[in-house]
Amino acid sequence: MVKFERFGGASGVIAVAAIALQFLIAGTAPPEIQSLIHNRMRWEWTTMLRIVGSLGIIWFTAGLAARLRRLGSRPASAASVVLGAGILWGTVWLLSALFNSAAISMSAVGDPAGVGLLAVLGADSVLTLTPALSVAFLAATGAAVLASPTFPRRYGYMTLCSAGFRLVLAIVDWYGSASLAMRIMDLTLLWVVVTAFHLLGATRPAAPATEA
Amino acid sequence: MTNESSTIWDRLGAWAGVGAVVSLGIGYAIALTFKTNLYSTDGDFARELLAERMKWEWVTFVRLLGGTLVLWFMGTLAGRLRQAEGEPARLSSAAFGLGVVWAGVWLLSGLFNSAAIRLAADFANPSGARVAGVLADQAPRTLTGCIVFALSLATALISRRTRAFPASFTYATTALAPLLVILSLIDWYASGPNEVGIGHAIVGLALLWTAAASVLLIGRSRG
Numbered sequence: 328m329v330k331f332e333r334f335g336g337a338s339g340v341i342a343v344a345a346i347a348l349q350f351l352i353a354g355t356a357p358p359e360i361q362s363l364i365h366n367r368m369r370w371e372w373t374t375m376l377r378i379v380g381s382l383g384i385i386w387f388t389a390g391l392a393a394r395l396r397r398l399g400s401r402p403a404s405a406a407s408v409v410l411g412a413g414i415l416w417g418t419v420w421l422l423s424a425l426f427n428s429a430a431i432s433m434s435a436v437g438d439p440a441g442v443g444l445l446a447v448l449g450a451d452s453v454l455t456l457t458p459a460l461s462v463a464f465l466a467a468t469g470a471a472v473l474a475s476p477t478f479p480r481r482y483g484y485m486t487l488c489s490a491g492f493r494l495v496l497a498i499v500d501w502y503g504s505a506s507l508a509m510r511i512m513d514l515t516l517l518w519v520v521v522t523a524f525h526l527l528g529a530t531r532p533a534a535p536a537t538e539a
Numbered sequence: 540m541t542n543e544s545s546t547i548w549d550r551l552g553a554w555a556g557v558g559a560v561v562s563l564g565i566g567y568a569i570a571l572t573f574k575t576n577l578y579s580t581d582g583d584f585a586r587e588l589l590a591e592r593m594k595w596e597w598v599t600f601v602r603l604l605g606g607t608l609v610l611w612f613m614g615t616l617a618g619r620l621r622q623a624e625g626e627p628a629r630l631s632s633a634a635f636g637l638g639v640v641w642a643g644v645w646l647l648s649g650l651f652n653s654a655a656i657r658l659a660a661d662f663a664n665p666s667g668a669r670v671a672g673v674l675a676d677q678a679p680r681t682l683t684g685c686i687v688f689a690l691s692l693a694t695a696l697i698s699r700r701t702r703a704f705p706a707s708f709t710y711a712t713t714a715l716a717p718l719l720v721i722l723s724l725i726d727w728y729a730s731g732p733n734e735v736g737i738g739h740a741i742v743g744l745a746l747l748w749t750a751a752a753s754v755l756l757i758g759r760s761r762g
Contacts, residue, residue, distance in 0.1 A: 357662075404618035405548050411610050411639040418643065444667030447654050455653045456646055459603040463610055470548040501600055 335390010336526030342383025343516045343523070346420070349376035355454065355509055357446035363434035374428045381420035387519065388413025390526055394478075395471040405474060408467035416460045423452045454508040458497035461515040465490035468522070478525050489518055550760040552615030556753025559608035560746045563645065566601040567742070569594050570676075577673050584672065585665035592656060598675075599652045606645030609749070613638025616752060619759070620694065623703035634693040641686045641745075644678055651675035680738030684723035687745040692716040694752070704755055715748055 353373040363370055392410035426449035433441045465486050472483030493511050500507035573594060575587040588595060617635035621628040655671035658664040691712050698709040719741060726737040 404552050404614040407617055407635055408552075408611055408614035411614060411635070411642070415610070415639060415643050415646065419646075440664055440666045443662055443664040444654070444658060444670055447657055447662060447664075447667070448650070448671070451654055451657060452650055455599075455650050456603070459607045459646065459649075463607050467548075467611075467614070474548065501596070 332390045332394045332526050335387050335393070336523040336528075338383045338390065339387030339519050339523030339526065342380045342387055343519050345376045345380040345383060346516060349373045349380065352376070353450075355450065357443075357450040358430065359446075360434050360437075360439050360442045363431050363442065363446070367431060370427060370431050374424045374431070377420050377424035377427065381417045381424065384420060384519075385414055385417035387523060387526075388417065391468065391522060394526060395468065395475060405467045405471035408463060409471060412460050412464040412467060416457065416464060419452055419456045419460065423449050426452060454512065457515060458493060458500065458508060458511045461511060461518075462490050462494050462497065464515075465493065465518065482521075482525065486518070486522075489514065546760070549615055549618070550757075552611050552618075553753060553756035553760045555608040555615070556612035556749050556756065559605045559612055560750040560753070562601045562605035562608060563746060566598050566605065567739070569598050569601070575672070577669065577676060581665035581669050584669045585659040588655065588659045588668060588672070592660065595652060595656050599649050599656070602645050602649035602652060602675075606642045606649060609645060610639060610642035612749070612753060613642065615756060616694075619703065619756060620697050623701040624697050630693045630697050634690055634697075637686055637690040637693070641683065641690065644682045644686065648675050648678040651678065679742055680726075680735070683745050684719050684726065684741040687741075687748065688716050688719040688723065691719065691748060704752075708751060708755055711751070712748065715744065719744065 349372075352369055358370060388410060391413065392406050395406040395409055426445050430442050430445035430449055433445060469483050469487030469490060472478045472486065473480065493514065496507045496511050496514075500511070574591060575584060575595075577584065579587070613635055617631050617638065620631035620634055624631050651671045652675035655668045655675060658671055659668035694704075695709060695712040695716060698704045698712060702709075704712075722737055722741050722744075726734055726741060729737055
Protein backbone atom coordinates (compact mmCIF):
# COMPACT_ATOMS: atom_id res chain seq x y z
CA MET A 328 0.00 0.00 0.00
CA VAL A 329 2.80 2.42 0.89
CA LYS A 330 4.46 1.57 -2.41
CA PHE A 331 1.27 2.65 -4.22
CA GLU A 332 1.19 5.93 -2.32
CA ARG A 333 4.87 6.60 -3.07
CA PHE A 334 4.19 5.82 -6.70
CA GLY A 335 1.38 8.39 -6.51
CA GLY A 336 3.93 10.92 -5.22
CA ALA A 337 6.29 10.19 -8.13
CA SER A 338 3.35 10.55 -10.56
CA GLY A 339 2.57 13.98 -9.10
CA VAL A 340 6.14 15.19 -9.78
CA ILE A 341 5.99 13.81 -13.35
CA ALA A 342 2.58 15.47 -13.90
CA VAL A 343 3.87 18.87 -12.78
CA ALA A 344 6.97 18.53 -14.98
CA ALA A 345 4.83 17.64 -18.03
CA ILE A 346 2.34 20.47 -17.42
CA ALA A 347 5.08 23.06 -16.80
CA LEU A 348 6.85 21.96 -19.97
CA GLN A 349 3.70 22.27 -22.08
CA PHE A 350 3.20 25.82 -20.73
CA LEU A 351 6.79 26.61 -21.79
CA ILE A 352 6.11 25.20 -25.27
CA ALA A 353 2.59 26.51 -25.86
CA GLY A 354 2.17 29.49 -23.52
CA THR A 355 -1.28 30.31 -22.15
CA ALA A 356 -2.95 32.04 -25.12
CA PRO A 357 -5.04 30.03 -27.61
CA PRO A 358 -3.05 29.22 -30.80
CA GLU A 359 -3.88 30.85 -34.13
CA ILE A 360 -4.60 28.75 -37.21
CA GLN A 361 -1.32 29.75 -38.92
CA SER A 362 0.67 28.63 -35.90
CA LEU A 363 -1.15 25.27 -35.85
CA ILE A 364 -0.35 24.72 -39.54
CA HIS A 365 3.28 25.88 -39.56
CA ASN A 366 4.34 24.63 -36.10
CA ARG A 367 2.31 21.48 -36.05
CA MET A 368 4.79 19.37 -34.04
CA ARG A 369 4.93 22.01 -31.32
CA TRP A 370 1.18 21.62 -30.79
CA GLU A 371 1.32 17.82 -31.10
CA TRP A 372 3.87 17.83 -28.25
CA THR A 373 1.53 20.06 -26.26
CA THR A 374 -1.26 17.48 -26.69
CA MET A 375 1.01 14.65 -25.57
CA LEU A 376 2.33 16.51 -22.53
CA ARG A 377 -1.22 17.39 -21.44
CA ILE A 378 -2.17 13.70 -21.64
CA VAL A 379 0.91 12.71 -19.60
CA GLY A 380 0.11 15.46 -17.08
CA SER A 381 -3.49 14.33 -16.85
CA LEU A 382 -2.64 10.69 -16.19
CA GLY A 383 -0.02 11.76 -13.65
CA ILE A 384 -2.58 13.89 -11.79
CA ILE A 385 -5.10 11.04 -11.68
CA TRP A 386 -2.50 8.59 -10.38
CA PHE A 387 -1.22 11.16 -7.86
CA THR A 388 -4.80 11.72 -6.67
CA ALA A 389 -5.37 7.99 -6.22
CA GLY A 390 -2.22 7.75 -4.07
CA LEU A 391 -3.15 10.82 -2.03
CA ALA A 392 -6.77 9.71 -1.47
CA ALA A 393 -5.59 6.23 -0.42
CA ARG A 394 -3.29 7.85 2.13
CA LEU A 395 -6.01 10.16 3.42
CA ARG A 396 -8.80 7.59 3.61
CA ARG A 397 -9.47 6.98 7.25
CA LEU A 398 -9.61 3.40 8.40
CA GLY A 399 -12.26 3.99 11.06
CA SER A 400 -16.01 3.38 10.74
CA ARG A 401 -16.92 7.03 10.10
CA PRO A 402 -17.54 8.03 6.46
CA ALA A 403 -14.39 9.30 4.75
CA SER A 404 -16.20 12.08 2.87
CA ALA A 405 -13.26 14.52 2.72
CA ALA A 406 -10.99 11.85 1.20
CA SER A 407 -13.79 11.05 -1.29
CA VAL A 408 -13.96 14.72 -2.33
CA VAL A 409 -10.16 14.70 -2.77
CA LEU A 410 -10.54 11.72 -5.10
CA GLY A 411 -13.42 13.29 -7.03
CA ALA A 412 -11.78 16.72 -7.40
CA GLY A 413 -8.46 15.22 -8.49
CA ILE A 414 -10.06 12.94 -11.05
CA LEU A 415 -12.10 15.84 -12.45
CA TRP A 416 -8.95 18.01 -12.62
CA GLY A 417 -7.12 15.23 -14.47
CA THR A 418 -10.09 14.86 -16.81
CA VAL A 419 -10.02 18.61 -17.56
CA TRP A 420 -6.39 18.21 -18.73
CA LEU A 421 -7.43 15.25 -20.90
CA LEU A 422 -10.24 17.33 -22.41
CA SER A 423 -7.80 20.17 -23.02
CA ALA A 424 -5.55 17.73 -24.92
CA LEU A 425 -8.57 16.54 -26.94
CA PHE A 426 -9.58 20.11 -27.91
CA ASN A 427 -5.96 20.90 -28.83
CA SER A 428 -5.68 17.79 -31.00
CA ALA A 429 -9.02 18.56 -32.69
CA ALA A 430 -7.85 22.15 -33.38
CA ILE A 431 -4.73 20.77 -35.12
CA SER A 432 -6.90 18.49 -37.29
CA MET A 433 -9.36 21.29 -38.12
CA SER A 434 -6.51 23.64 -39.11
CA ALA A 435 -5.61 21.20 -41.91
CA VAL A 436 -9.22 21.43 -43.17
CA GLY A 437 -9.07 25.24 -43.13
CA ASP A 438 -12.00 26.21 -40.90
CA PRO A 439 -10.86 29.32 -38.95
CA ALA A 440 -14.07 29.62 -36.88
CA GLY A 441 -13.96 25.95 -35.84
CA VAL A 442 -10.24 26.15 -35.07
CA GLY A 443 -10.84 29.33 -33.04
CA LEU A 444 -13.50 27.62 -30.93
CA LEU A 445 -11.40 24.51 -30.30
CA ALA A 446 -8.25 26.52 -29.58
CA VAL A 447 -10.07 28.66 -26.98
CA LEU A 448 -11.59 25.56 -25.37
CA GLY A 449 -8.17 23.86 -25.32
CA ALA A 450 -6.40 26.79 -23.67
CA ASP A 451 -9.21 28.05 -21.43
CA SER A 452 -10.55 24.73 -20.13
CA VAL A 453 -7.67 24.34 -17.68
CA LEU A 454 -7.48 28.02 -16.76
CA THR A 455 -11.25 28.37 -16.19
CA LEU A 456 -11.80 25.15 -14.24
CA THR A 457 -8.57 24.84 -12.22
CA PRO A 458 -9.51 27.59 -9.69
CA ALA A 459 -12.82 25.96 -8.65
CA LEU A 460 -11.43 22.43 -8.64
CA SER A 461 -8.22 23.37 -6.82
CA VAL A 462 -10.19 25.09 -4.04
CA ALA A 463 -12.24 21.88 -3.54
CA PHE A 464 -9.11 19.69 -3.86
CA LEU A 465 -7.12 21.66 -1.28
CA ALA A 466 -9.96 22.29 1.18
CA ALA A 467 -10.84 18.57 1.22
CA THR A 468 -7.19 17.57 1.60
CA GLY A 469 -6.75 20.02 4.49
CA ALA A 470 -9.88 18.72 6.24
CA ALA A 471 -8.85 15.09 5.74
CA VAL A 472 -5.31 15.74 7.02
CA LEU A 473 -6.63 17.42 10.18
CA ALA A 474 -9.07 14.53 10.71
CA SER A 475 -6.46 11.83 10.33
CA PRO A 476 -2.77 11.82 11.34
CA THR A 477 -1.36 11.08 7.90
CA PHE A 478 0.65 14.25 7.27
CA PRO A 479 2.10 16.93 9.59
CA ARG A 480 -0.63 19.20 11.01
CA ARG A 481 1.15 22.32 9.77
CA TYR A 482 0.75 20.89 6.25
CA GLY A 483 -3.02 20.54 6.88
CA TYR A 484 -3.32 24.16 8.06
CA MET A 485 -1.15 25.39 5.17
CA THR A 486 -3.37 23.53 2.70
CA LEU A 487 -6.58 24.97 4.18
CA CYS A 488 -5.09 28.51 4.10
CA SER A 489 -4.00 27.95 0.47
CA ALA A 490 -7.57 26.91 -0.43
CA GLY A 491 -8.92 30.14 1.10
CA PHE A 492 -6.26 32.22 -0.69
CA ARG A 493 -7.11 30.59 -4.04
CA LEU A 494 -10.80 31.27 -3.46
CA VAL A 495 -10.05 34.99 -3.02
CA LEU A 496 -7.81 34.97 -6.13
CA ALA A 497 -10.51 33.14 -8.14
CA ILE A 498 -13.20 35.69 -7.20
CA VAL A 499 -10.86 38.62 -8.01
CA ASP A 500 -9.97 36.92 -11.32
CA TRP A 501 -13.64 36.44 -12.23
CA TYR A 502 -14.82 39.92 -11.24
CA GLY A 503 -11.79 42.17 -11.69
CA SER A 504 -9.69 43.06 -14.68
CA ALA A 505 -6.59 41.27 -13.32
CA SER A 506 -5.95 37.87 -14.89
CA LEU A 507 -4.96 35.64 -11.99
CA ALA A 508 -5.89 32.21 -13.40
CA MET A 509 -2.24 31.45 -14.23
CA ARG A 510 -1.11 32.45 -10.73
CA ILE A 511 -3.70 30.01 -9.32
CA MET A 512 -2.32 27.34 -11.67
CA ASP A 513 1.28 28.04 -10.52
CA LEU A 514 0.29 27.81 -6.86
CA THR A 515 -1.68 24.61 -7.44
CA LEU A 516 1.24 22.97 -9.25
CA LEU A 517 3.55 24.04 -6.41
CA TRP A 518 1.16 22.47 -3.90
CA VAL A 519 1.11 19.23 -5.91
CA VAL A 520 4.92 19.10 -5.73
CA VAL A 521 4.93 19.70 -1.94
CA THR A 522 2.25 17.01 -1.45
CA ALA A 523 4.04 14.62 -3.81
CA PHE A 524 7.22 14.91 -1.72
CA HIS A 525 5.18 14.16 1.41
CA LEU A 526 3.83 11.05 -0.31
CA LEU A 527 7.30 10.05 -1.49
CA GLY A 528 8.46 10.29 2.11
CA ALA A 529 5.78 7.85 3.34
CA THR A 530 7.55 4.88 4.90
CA ARG A 531 4.72 3.24 6.83
CA PRO A 532 0.94 2.89 6.37
CA ALA A 533 -1.32 5.68 7.66
CA ALA A 534 -2.40 4.91 11.23
CA PRO A 535 -6.08 4.07 11.71
CA ALA A 536 -8.03 6.99 13.18
CA THR A 537 -9.33 6.62 16.70
CA GLU A 538 -13.03 5.79 16.93
CA ALA A 539 -15.51 8.46 17.96
CA MET B 540 -9.84 17.79 16.99
CA THR B 541 -9.79 14.66 14.89
CA ASN B 542 -13.49 13.87 15.11
CA GLU B 543 -14.52 17.52 15.48
CA SER B 544 -12.95 18.61 12.18
CA SER B 545 -14.50 15.61 10.42
CA THR B 546 -17.93 16.54 11.79
CA ILE B 547 -17.58 20.15 10.67
CA TRP B 548 -16.60 18.94 7.19
CA ASP B 549 -19.59 16.56 7.06
CA ARG B 550 -21.99 19.28 8.26
CA LEU B 551 -20.69 21.69 5.65
CA GLY B 552 -20.92 18.90 3.07
CA ALA B 553 -24.59 18.38 3.96
CA TRP B 554 -25.22 22.11 3.51
CA ALA B 555 -23.30 22.08 0.22
CA GLY B 556 -26.28 20.32 -1.43
CA VAL B 557 -28.65 23.20 -0.58
CA GLY B 558 -25.92 25.66 -1.60
CA ALA B 559 -25.53 23.94 -4.97
CA VAL B 560 -29.28 24.01 -5.61
CA VAL B 561 -29.48 27.72 -4.73
CA SER B 562 -26.46 28.54 -6.88
CA LEU B 563 -27.62 26.54 -9.92
CA GLY B 564 -31.20 27.78 -9.44
CA ILE B 565 -29.95 31.39 -9.56
CA GLY B 566 -28.10 30.50 -12.77
CA TYR B 567 -31.33 29.26 -14.35
CA ALA B 568 -33.23 32.33 -13.12
CA ILE B 569 -30.63 34.60 -14.76
CA ALA B 570 -30.63 32.53 -17.97
CA LEU B 571 -34.43 32.92 -18.21
CA THR B 572 -33.94 36.71 -18.44
CA PHE B 573 -31.46 36.43 -21.35
CA LYS B 574 -32.47 38.40 -24.42
CA THR B 575 -29.78 36.48 -26.33
CA ASN B 576 -31.33 33.99 -28.73
CA LEU B 577 -29.16 30.91 -29.34
CA TYR B 578 -30.97 30.26 -32.61
CA SER B 579 -30.63 33.75 -34.17
CA THR B 580 -27.85 34.55 -36.66
CA ASP B 581 -24.24 34.40 -35.48
CA GLY B 582 -23.76 38.17 -35.59
CA ASP B 583 -27.00 38.93 -33.72
CA PHE B 584 -26.16 36.32 -31.09
CA ALA B 585 -22.69 37.80 -30.43
CA ARG B 586 -24.05 41.37 -30.27
CA GLU B 587 -26.85 40.40 -27.88
CA LEU B 588 -24.43 38.41 -25.70
CA LEU B 589 -22.03 41.36 -25.39
CA ALA B 590 -24.93 43.72 -24.59
CA GLU B 591 -25.75 41.61 -21.50
CA ARG B 592 -22.26 40.31 -20.81
CA MET B 593 -22.45 40.55 -16.98
CA LYS B 594 -25.48 38.25 -16.93
CA TRP B 595 -23.43 35.65 -18.85
CA GLU B 596 -20.48 36.16 -16.49
CA TRP B 597 -22.78 35.53 -13.51
CA VAL B 598 -24.09 32.32 -15.08
CA THR B 599 -20.47 31.13 -15.52
CA PHE B 600 -19.74 31.94 -11.87
CA VAL B 601 -22.80 30.21 -10.38
CA ARG B 602 -22.31 27.09 -12.53
CA LEU B 603 -18.66 26.76 -11.47
CA LEU B 604 -19.68 27.35 -7.84
CA GLY B 605 -22.67 25.00 -8.13
CA GLY B 606 -20.59 22.23 -9.76
CA THR B 607 -17.99 22.46 -6.98
CA LEU B 608 -20.71 22.33 -4.30
CA VAL B 609 -22.33 19.30 -6.01
CA LEU B 610 -18.95 17.55 -5.81
CA TRP B 611 -18.61 18.39 -2.10
CA PHE B 612 -22.18 17.29 -1.35
CA MET B 613 -21.69 13.99 -3.19
CA GLY B 614 -18.73 13.21 -0.94
CA THR B 615 -20.96 13.52 2.12
CA LEU B 616 -23.94 11.70 0.57
CA ALA B 617 -21.75 8.83 -0.66
CA GLY B 618 -20.11 8.63 2.77
CA ARG B 619 -23.54 8.18 4.40
CA LEU B 620 -24.57 5.63 1.80
CA ARG B 621 -21.29 3.72 2.25
CA GLN B 622 -21.80 3.66 6.00
CA ALA B 623 -25.32 2.25 5.56
CA GLU B 624 -24.38 -0.24 2.83
CA GLY B 625 -21.18 -1.55 4.44
CA GLU B 626 -18.12 -2.83 2.58
CA PRO B 627 -17.40 -3.45 -0.28
CA ALA B 628 -19.91 -0.62 -0.88
CA ARG B 629 -20.38 -1.20 -4.60
CA LEU B 630 -23.61 0.78 -4.97
CA SER B 631 -22.40 3.77 -2.94
CA SER B 632 -19.16 3.81 -4.96
CA ALA B 633 -21.27 3.90 -8.13
CA ALA B 634 -23.41 6.68 -6.63
CA PHE B 635 -20.29 8.71 -5.82
CA GLY B 636 -18.88 8.23 -9.32
CA LEU B 637 -22.16 9.38 -10.87
CA GLY B 638 -22.27 12.40 -8.56
CA VAL B 639 -18.72 13.37 -9.58
CA VAL B 640 -19.72 13.09 -13.26
CA TRP B 641 -22.79 15.28 -12.62
CA ALA B 642 -20.57 17.89 -10.95
CA GLY B 643 -18.33 17.67 -14.01
CA VAL B 644 -21.30 18.39 -16.29
CA TRP B 645 -22.04 21.66 -14.44
CA LEU B 646 -18.37 22.64 -14.53
CA LEU B 647 -18.26 21.92 -18.27
CA SER B 648 -21.37 24.03 -18.76
CA GLY B 649 -19.61 26.88 -16.93
CA LEU B 650 -16.55 26.42 -19.17
CA PHE B 651 -18.61 26.55 -22.38
CA ASN B 652 -20.44 29.63 -21.07
CA SER B 653 -17.13 31.35 -20.36
CA ALA B 654 -15.78 30.33 -23.79
CA ALA B 655 -18.87 31.84 -25.49
CA ILE B 656 -18.12 35.20 -23.83
CA ARG B 657 -14.38 35.02 -24.71
CA LEU B 658 -15.04 34.09 -28.35
CA ALA B 659 -17.54 36.94 -28.80
CA ALA B 660 -15.57 39.57 -26.86
CA ASP B 661 -11.88 38.81 -27.49
CA PHE B 662 -11.69 36.75 -30.70
CA ALA B 663 -14.47 38.19 -32.94
CA ASN B 664 -15.67 34.62 -33.57
CA PRO B 665 -19.51 34.82 -33.43
CA SER B 666 -20.14 31.34 -34.86
CA GLY B 667 -17.74 29.79 -32.33
CA ALA B 668 -19.41 31.80 -29.56
CA ARG B 669 -22.81 30.49 -30.58
CA VAL B 670 -21.65 26.84 -30.64
CA ALA B 671 -20.12 27.32 -27.17
CA GLY B 672 -23.38 28.94 -25.99
CA VAL B 673 -25.43 26.00 -27.28
CA LEU B 674 -23.08 23.54 -25.53
CA ALA B 675 -23.38 25.50 -22.26
CA ASP B 676 -27.16 25.40 -22.50
CA GLN B 677 -27.44 21.78 -23.63
CA ALA B 678 -24.87 20.05 -21.39
CA PRO B 679 -26.92 20.02 -18.16
CA ARG B 680 -30.30 19.58 -19.93
CA THR B 681 -29.11 16.62 -22.03
CA LEU B 682 -26.98 14.78 -19.47
CA THR B 683 -28.69 15.38 -16.11
CA GLY B 684 -31.57 12.95 -16.79
CA CYS B 685 -29.50 9.82 -17.38
CA ILE B 686 -26.93 10.60 -14.67
CA VAL B 687 -29.43 11.42 -11.92
CA PHE B 688 -31.56 8.41 -12.96
CA ALA B 689 -28.65 6.07 -12.14
CA LEU B 690 -27.72 8.10 -9.05
CA SER B 691 -31.25 8.02 -7.63
CA LEU B 692 -31.57 4.31 -8.49
CA ALA B 693 -28.40 3.46 -6.54
CA THR B 694 -29.59 5.62 -3.61
CA ALA B 695 -33.04 4.02 -3.66
CA LEU B 696 -31.59 0.48 -3.68
CA ILE B 697 -29.35 1.18 -0.68
CA SER B 698 -32.11 3.06 1.12
CA ARG B 699 -34.68 0.28 0.60
CA ARG B 700 -32.23 -2.37 1.73
CA THR B 701 -30.89 -0.59 4.80
CA ARG B 702 -33.58 1.98 5.70
CA ALA B 703 -30.82 4.60 5.75
CA PHE B 704 -33.34 7.35 4.96
CA PRO B 705 -36.98 7.98 5.98
CA ALA B 706 -39.60 5.94 4.08
CA SER B 707 -41.05 9.00 2.34
CA PHE B 708 -37.66 9.91 0.84
CA THR B 709 -37.04 6.30 -0.15
CA TYR B 710 -40.40 6.07 -1.97
CA ALA B 711 -39.88 9.45 -3.65
CA THR B 712 -36.38 8.42 -4.80
CA THR B 713 -37.71 5.06 -6.05
CA ALA B 714 -40.37 6.90 -8.07
CA LEU B 715 -37.93 9.53 -9.36
CA ALA B 716 -35.66 7.04 -11.17
CA PRO B 717 -38.28 5.73 -13.67
CA LEU B 718 -39.82 9.22 -13.99
CA LEU B 719 -36.45 10.59 -15.13
CA VAL B 720 -36.11 7.77 -17.68
CA ILE B 721 -39.57 8.53 -19.10
CA LEU B 722 -38.89 12.29 -19.23
CA SER B 723 -35.48 11.67 -20.82
CA LEU B 724 -37.08 9.51 -23.52
CA ILE B 725 -39.71 12.21 -24.20
CA ASP B 726 -36.95 14.84 -24.24
CA TRP B 727 -34.94 12.72 -26.72
CA TYR B 728 -37.97 12.40 -29.03
CA ALA B 729 -39.35 15.95 -28.65
CA SER B 730 -38.16 19.00 -30.54
CA GLY B 731 -38.40 22.80 -30.26
CA PRO B 732 -39.90 24.46 -27.17
CA ASN B 733 -41.18 21.11 -25.82
CA GLU B 734 -37.64 19.74 -25.71
CA VAL B 735 -36.42 22.82 -23.80
CA GLY B 736 -39.34 22.65 -21.35
CA ILE B 737 -38.86 18.94 -20.61
CA GLY B 738 -35.10 19.46 -20.25
CA HIS B 739 -35.75 22.16 -17.66
CA ALA B 740 -38.24 19.89 -15.86
CA ILE B 741 -35.59 17.14 -15.64
CA VAL B 742 -33.00 19.54 -14.22
CA GLY B 743 -35.62 20.98 -11.83
CA LEU B 744 -36.53 17.51 -10.51
CA ALA B 745 -32.85 16.60 -10.08
CA LEU B 746 -32.21 19.79 -8.12
CA LEU B 747 -35.32 19.24 -6.00
CA TRP B 748 -34.13 15.73 -5.12
CA THR B 749 -30.66 17.07 -4.27
CA ALA B 750 -32.21 19.68 -1.98
CA ALA B 751 -34.34 17.02 -0.23
CA ALA B 752 -31.34 14.72 0.28
CA SER B 753 -29.32 17.67 1.54
CA VAL B 754 -31.99 18.69 4.07
CA LEU B 755 -32.14 15.11 5.37
CA LEU B 756 -28.36 15.00 5.78
CA ILE B 757 -28.41 18.38 7.55
CA GLY B 758 -30.96 16.94 10.00
CA ARG B 759 -28.80 13.84 10.56
CA SER B 760 -25.64 15.88 11.11
CA ARG B 761 -27.43 17.90 13.80
CA GLY B 762 -28.71 14.77 15.48
